[in-house]
Amino acid sequence: MHPDPACFALAVRRRAFGRALRIAGVLDHGELAEHIDAPTTTSGQPDRARVASRVGRPT
Structure with missing residues (x-):
């Protein structure tokens, strides 16, 4: 997901x-x-570093 x-x-x-x-x-x-539902960056995309750290993937 x-x-x-x-x-x-x-x-x-x-x-x-x-x-x-x-x-x-x-x-x-x-x-x-x-x-x-956490806030996203100004581009409208989720903060990739934050998402990667949550799922254990390198950025």
Whole structure:
């Protein structure tokens, strides 16, 4: 998944996280929602360094 609010909303609505992680029940996706809704840079794109540090990828 990429940091796009529409993609995140679709994943939540489809309950994709639970299936992908093979977890039964309701998952708390609050922290991920806060991360997705975080402010972006002036270009309208997410801050790549911040996103990369959150997913463990080099910038």
